[in-house]
Amino acid sequence: MKTLTENGLTAAALARLGRTPNPRMKQIMTALIRHLHGFVRETGLTPAEWKTGIEFLTAVGHITDDKRQEFILLSDTLGVSAMVDLVRHRRLEHGTDSSLLGPFYRDGAPEQPLGASIAGNTPGEAIVLRGQVTDAHGRPLADALLDVWQAAPNGRYEIQDEHQAGMNLRGRFRTNADGRYEFRSVKPKSYPVPDDGPVGMLLRAQGRHPYRPAHIHFIVTADGYEPLITALYIAGDSYIESDAVFGAKQWLTVGYHKSRAAKGKGERAPDAIEFDFALAAAAETPRSRRPRPARSARPAARSRQRRAISGNIYSNI
Ligand code: BEZ
């Protein structure tokens, strides 16, 4: 029998995949083995370090249950979730950028009339969010559904905080005949991802903070279009450039528009966020025939830079 060299061992492990019936599985496992073997060779990984890695992954498994998914958090903090999302959207028609779903989404938020507040009596600075949902060509989409959720100004989602009512800061809104939406809320604040487990230890060992910049999550859906999972990030937040999970993007960064005092009332209207969402058509369009993105979703100053960076758009689950 042959004694395997480093490269011979990789070749032997790859050869074992020869009878894998599912071609996609074969492709993925081939790349995984190549990269894992390459990683061990490149780092000169010691048995003690490999054991530490296994113990770490074991701890990630032990803390994971139906309420806490430490593996997804690990993927998020390593930038893998954001990468999967970018790669997926190579193939989609241009629309608004997407961003991470995160672990705090809850299905079944109440549908509310346009203009209503999702904030109940949550203490905080009131805001109004408004804009339009369009297709990738800027044509308004009536009856699109916006599913919205955010953390309270104390940095906690309703499911993490016994002092908030169930479904607080969550709501669903349907666009009107002009594709417009509007609702009220309170200004979000930056908050840490759960950092009391093995992923938190790993962040600290790397000298990293666990914070996400202030944001508001959206899932925007309309018949015949790709669901858009995204979030709007607040310009000027201290963590906008160093989001612990790599979700924040330039094109999803919004500022507050100051509103003037309402006529004759003397009281100031809430600050406003204005943002238009553009949805990609559900059917895949060959790259060469893709239409240009909607104007409203790609302000001129950003569009040049964006094309230079990637030429794609994305959303994620
Ligand atoms: C969030 O935005 O809710 C989130 C996303 C990824 C990891 C943790 C939290």
Ligand code: FE
């Ligand atoms: Fe979030």
